[in-house]
Amino acid sequence: MEAPSSMRVVVVSGLHRSARARTVEALITAVPGSVALHHDFDRIGEGVVHRLTRDRWGTVDHSRVELDHLCASCTLREDLVPFLLRLTEAGEHTLCVVETWEGVEPRPVADAVASEPALRLAAVVTAVDSERLLPDLAGHDDLGDRGLDIAVEDERTVAEVLAHQIEYPTVLALDGEPYRAEARSLLEHLNPAALVVSPGPDLADLTHGRFDPEHAANRLNPAWAQYADRDDARVRTLTWTRRRPLHPARLHEALEHIVAAGLRSRGRVWLAGRTDTLLVWDAYNDALLLESGGPWLDALPEAAMEMVSESRRASAQLDWDPAVGDRCQHLAFTGVDLDAERLVALLDSCLLTEDEAGEPLRFDPFADAL
Structure with missing residues (x-):
């Protein structure tokens, strides 16, 4: 008071x-x-x-x-x-x-x-x-x-x-x-x-x-923040949202080019082989912090939902999919003269294909870092 x-x-x-x-x-x-x-x-x-x-x-x-x-x-x-x-x-x-x-x-x-x-x-x-x-x-x-x-x-x-x-x-x-x-x-x-x-x-x-x-x-908080596209002359914010996990090896290979595409990028990612873990993406110019943001809400037992903040529950409802719950890719890239078409193509190329779904991963370059 x-x-x-x-x-x-x-x-x-x-x-x-x-x-x-x-x-x-x-x-x-x-x-x-x-x-x-x-x-x-x-x-x-x-x-x-x-x-x-x-x-x-x-x-x-x-x-x-x-x-x-x-x-x-x-x-x-x-x-x-x-x-x-x-x-x-x-x-x-x-x-x-x-x-x-x-x-x-x-x-x-x-x-x-x-x-x-x-x-x-x-x-x-x-x-x-x-x-x-x-x-x-x-x-x-x-x-x-x-x-x-x-x-x-x-x-x-x-x-x-x-x-x-x-x-x-x-x-x-x-x-x-x-x-x-x-x-x-x-x-x-x-x-x-x-x-x-x-x-x-x-x-x-x-x-x-x-x-x-x-x-x-x-x-x-990028674990549940909601971002939107915006385009003002040379300044552009691109929001990339997908319902499939990222292939860790292909993401690792493309990481430098993805991060360098914008001045600032932030959000959350879903990495194949980590079904329960939400990863927070926080990048400033060409420096990236990628770390665990805790479990996806769909991975929590029902009793634990009462301990989750109202903001996060509301955001998860916006992301919710009947098949995968709140698991998704939701990243926002802001830059000047951003090449959105090239960036989207690069990000999409890192997604797990239908043929790869359900197959064991041969190599995860993030295994020791996350």
């Missing part, structure tokens, strides 16, 4: 620093009594993290933060949330805009804020630079290559972090004019649930709502 004296909080994330700064500035300028909070990780490699607070007139405080361990999750736990609670108790501000650092994804910040009754998570916004969006989604840099890693052994890629920042929120602030139409289309394809706006005074209207982290997590 929300506390009577709860303070509104808006989380602003984004890989692109200038776009993020303009979005934060627009919010604190438009909303009276607001303050912005930012943890600066630029010198985290030297063991230094600074907390900066500012309002529409300038810097309020700039302090070094002492942490037991220097990483984003420790900062969240040990300083950000306690500081927000102190601000709430002081009662001097109606809104705090939490500006994350480049390599921080919004989901853990949103989860932490929403878990506190004294705080009201009003919105999660990701700010994007129109000129940098496509190069960053198509690039091959790790965060470490740009000095943006936020913990020891942070091996995430720039494309992965940017995709997570775009797909999670319900508001995307698109900054800049170069390639704006193409950038807007990409954002709408990657996150159809989000409102795409420009950084400006209209952002103030978004601070009176409430962001639901559970709903966002359910919307994003």
